[in-house]
Amino acid sequence: MYTDIKNKYLKKERKILMIELLSNKILITGICAWAVAQVLKMILHTITTRTLDWHRLIGDGGMPSCHSSTVTATALMTGFQNGFDSPIFAIATILAVIVMHDAMGVRLETGKQAKRLNEMAELFAHLGEPSLSFDTKLKEFVGHTPMQVAAGFLLGIIVACISNFKGW
Numbered sequence: 001m002y003t004d005i006k007n008k009y010l011k012k013e014r015k016i017l018m019i020e021l022l023s024n025k026i027l028i029t030g031i032c033a034w035a036v037a038q039v040l041k042m043i044l045h046t047i048t049t050r051t052l053d054w055h056r057l058i059g060d061g062g063m064p065s066c067h068s069s070t071v072t073a074t075a076l077m078t079g080f081q082n083g084f085d086s087p088i089f090a091i092a093t094i095l096a097v098i099v100m101h102d103a104m105g106v107r108l109e110t111g112k113q114a115k116r117l118n119e120m121a122e123l124f125a126h127l128g129e130p131s132l133s134f135d136t137k138l139k140e141f142v143g144h145t146p147m148q149v150a151a152g153f154l155l156g157i158i159v160a161c162i163s164n165f166k167g168w
Contacts, residue, residue: 025163026077033073033159037066037152065152067103071096072156073163080164100149 021027041062046052075092082088 026074026081029077029160029163030070030074032163033069033156034066036159037064037069037155040064040155041066063148063151064155065100065103065148068096068100068149068152069156069159070152071099072153073160074156076157076160077163080160100153104146104149 038058041059041064042053044063071092075089075096078092079086079089
């Protein structure tokens with residue numbers, strides 16, 4: 001009997017949790033900004049390379065920065081919901097700045113280094129030194145240029161404003 005009551009209670013709690021998550025406008029706005037950026041990234045990559053690469057739909061790097069659009073939309077929506085003078089908006093904004101700075105700094109340099117190491121491994125393989133090459137190619141699409149971060153930032157603002165004023 002106790003287990004039946006407990007199970008009914010847990011089912012009800014899960015249902016309430018899902019409803020709360022799906023009605024969290026800040027969370028939904030951030031997810032929408034991420035999704036729009038990823039779709040745009042795949043479309044732009046397809047146009048520039050003339051090849052359809054489905055991995056770009058979930059991959060890192062490229063134009064626009066989905067990290068930037070996600071954190072910008074989340075921070076801005078936090079401001080709309082809780083006030084731009086609220087501590088939670090301050091925290092969201094500082095974290096957004098850190099994420100965008102990191103995307104242009106450490107992550108961009110990591111991608112550049114991976115590209116050089118891949119070139120060196122390919123050169124060693126051609127020179128007959130396969131032991132100096134990698135088993136798998138290193139991931140080169142990691143970081144973002146300032147333009148990609150700026151585009152993600154603007155996209156995040158647009159998504160948050162549409163979400164707030166149009167009432168997604």
